[in-house]
Amino acid sequence: MKKILIIGSNGQLGNCIRKIAPDFENRYEFIFTDSQTLDITDEDQVNDFFYDNKPDFCINASAYTAVDFAEKEKEKAFAVNAEGVEFLAKACAEYKTVLIHISTDYVFDGETNLCYAEDDFTNPIGVYGESKRTGEELALEANPHTIILRTSWLYSEFNKNFVKTMLNLFSQKDELGIVADQYGQPTNANDLAEAIMNIIEAPQKIFGIFHFSNYPETTWFNFAEKIAEFSKSSVKLNALTTEQYPTPAKRPKRSTMCLDKIEEVYKIEPKYWETSLEECINILTK
Secondary structure, three states: OEEEEEEOOOOHHHHHHHHHHHHHOOOEEEEEEOOOOOOOOOHHHHHHHHHHHOOOEEEEOOOOOOOOHHHOOHHHHHHHHHHHHHHHHHHHHHOOOEEEEEEEHHHOOOOOOOOEOOOOOOOOOOHHHHHHHHHHHHHHHHOOOEEEEEEOOEEOOOOOOHHHHHHHHHOOOOEEEEEOOOEEOOEEHHHHHHHHHHHHHOOOOOOEEEEOOOEOOEEHHHHHHHHHHHOOOOOEEEEEOHHHOOOOOOOOOEOOEOOHHHHHHHOOOOOEHHHHHHHHHHHHHO
16 A cells, blocks of 8 residues: 655645545555654655655645745755755655645746746745755755645645635624735635645656646735635625735735646646635635
């Protein structure tokens, strides 16, 4: 039976994979780890773990994702998002393990009116994006059997995310201001988990960079409007500009990603974001 190692199993994606793992338990052995059981920034620990377990697939769902804090914690962000990824990739190469590494739309600067293809020029505008781009480069250099999945605006019923934050604020506030001039693609982490398992199940693996998200693009304001609609909230939402809501780290203005490649290569058809959002809201509000 083939082994699937999940790094960062206590995060959103890790929890979503854990949720569907029983559907595949007759074909795969799942090994779930967190930072306490496997610290990817410790190369010796990574090597020892791979020697003991020899996984066939490694899903790296761990990341330093505090976009604003990363501006002051650059060393910490790079340790997890770049150096730790390189350690994983090298261990995967040694044990012929397929590495599936999760990256982000923040590797792009957002200064375009077109969607970004996988081979478009990356130009991150913050430390978080820089660290994730470096991780991509190190992974592909260290292990040719690497699949990088860039995703965006991830949410789920697990952990902290925009959807859960909005639901919490809706219960406390009568009125909220939401940024309306940043565009991207909300992605239900459950859909990403299913896409990853589809890739693992595919008879032939094509390696390299792929984009996966729900579609089409929207703004944070429109995203919040739909959360309010599906949760039947009466909160008043006001559209703000980025200038009216300054943050320590810059965000891409429009980081919409093209999704054609993953559909063509792996026959994975992304879902409409409103459909996936409604499914998540139903879980959170039932």
